[in-house]
Amino acid sequence: MKSLEELRAIREKMQSQVSMRAEDHSHIRVVVGMATCGIASGARPVLTTLSNLVQQKNLTDKISVTQTGCIGLCQYEPIVEVMEPGKPKVTYIKMNPDKAEEVLERHLIGGHVVEEYTLNSADIK
């Protein structure tokens, strides 16, 4: 069984690191819709993929991944919103873990919106 002692060691290590996440002006917020509509259409693995990749690539001080409730566009779930200071919000629709990884690489790291996955490119009637 995993012991709580390990958690104590983590805490000590964390406390010795002085710098905390500076909320600098270029901080990107990524929000995944996690209401019934999102969860039923596969939002949990999308959220897990994004947060794991952000951790693995040591981007936690630049990008924060959080969740929210229903955005009101249930038919387009799973939805991922990207909020970057000074730029219009980008809404990605019908996401899956592969598309999420692509968005991370091309948009969050590369700086280019992946137009074909956005709500704007969807054929709304």
Added chain:
Amino acid sequence: MMPEISLNILDVAENSTRAGATLVTITVDADFEADQLTVTIEDNGCGMTPEQVERVTDPFFTSRTTRKVGLGVPFFKLAAESTGGSFSIASKAGEGTCVTAVFILSHIDRMPLGDITSTIHTLVVYHPDTDFVYQYRFNGRSFTMDTRQFRQILGDVPFDTPEVSDYIREYLNENKLDTDGGVSY
């Protein structure tokens, strides 16, 4: 419908956090001798009035304003009842809500439990202001995770710190394996 029971649990527990609960207790109890899987989600959130309790299993009732349907609770109820099990919800305004779903394990229509570790991990890491107690029982063996214990050790180090988040996932994985031997059902 949700493809796994663990996603129903995630969805219904999200309601608890939305109800302003400071403590959410989730119990998953698999008893193969009794052929039952019992799931309870109990919170100390704002609760519901008797009228709301009566209507909460109606798919066309929701307190949301973003849309006109509320399918989370009806999905969970249907998933349990379609196995010959049962579903109940008890709530008091100002005190909290307790949801209980019983599944008949051997029933052909019972969906798999699924990735319960991911459900609990997601709840814990993304709701920094809510404490969670998770008890997992399997044929009499059990383990309990209590975020109040984590918090006491961690002080002001947040749960979404990568090292802490990884620790919580491993803690859940290893303890589940010790409890059920890695059986998937």
